[in-house]
Amino acid sequence: MIFIFLIFFSLVLEAQNANELFSKANNLYKNGEYSKAIELYSAIEKQGLESDELFFNLGNSYYKLNKVAPSIYYYEKALKINPSNEDALTNLSFAKRMTIDVIEDLPKTFLQRFSTNIIQKLSFDTWATIAVVSSFLVAVLFLLYYFSFSSKKKLVYFNTTIFTAFVLIISVFFGYNNYKTVKNNRVAIIFVPKVEIKNAPSTNSDEVFVLHEGTKVIILDELDNWKKIKIADGKIGWIYADDLKEI
Known part of the structure; x- marks a missing residue:
């Protein structure tokens, strides 16, 4: 119990330290001290902590210093964690304008476009959350269907159970596809x-x-x-x- 408490206490202290560093780094960024802000953001990263906000702020700091590669790198890292981060997408497009190489993408198939525009829009963690919620709803709706005495309610519960089960299957498939794509796409x-x-x-x-x-x-x-x-x-x-x- 003492060992568990010490671990928990150290994790709490580490989180508090990271929050303090993050707050200080944000203030430095607001004051235009981008290099110092990068030092504090990087200190958080070295602790093994990751978030799209942290990487987004790092990308912004490097962008302000006109450092092309690091800014694009961290915007991409932010989007890897949270593909729906619109601010990171927008700023990434600005950062790419500083690059020299102009490379045209190969035409994508329908499945590739579907994967990019639908499946990859959410992280695999989000798809997993949808799957867990859907599985819970399937169980509840099925119980309501099973114990309901009204034929109209049974029909409603049956249809919603089928629909939720479909959402569950789709979210599991999309989540696995997303996970495999992210892991294989280096x-x-x-x-x-x-x-x-x-x-x-x-x-x-x-x-x-x-x-x-x-x-x-x-x-x-x-x-x-x-x-x-x-x-x-x-x-x-x-x-x-x-x-x-x-x-």
Whole structure:
């Protein structure tokens, strides 16, 4: 019991410390002291604490300092936690205007557009919450249907049970799909001003194209200190691992 109490007490102190740091960092940001605000926000991040608000504020601080890659990186991290964060989406679009590379996306299929516009709009935690609530409602509605003596009420409870069960199945499917997409889709941001992308994981290999700071890439594979990447227009190549930062 003493051990559990000590753990709980340390967690409370850590949360209070994080809240104090967050409040101080916000005040520094409001006063235009962006570098100092970044130091405090980063101190919270180093504690292993994550939230879309924390990463959004970090993105804003770096944006104010005209640091392209870090601002895009943290806006993307905020959206990874909360895809429906409209402020992060808006500010990300502004930050992307500072990038040099203009890359056109490949045309998406109907299923890809559906996944982006519907399934990925909510985090898998949100879909899981919807599934849990739906399962609870299914159980309650079924009991109401089972113990009801009125035929009209039975019909209403039966239909609502079927509908809620459908919502449960859809939310579980969407949540799993979202989780699998997020885990398998390894995304990174270029963190150097300019980098040559090679056709093989070697410094002696040929250059296939060039990328600049702030460009978003997908990691396909890795070998030693090299990572195989793909950009939005479908081009593929190898980059030195230290030249990018995975979200």
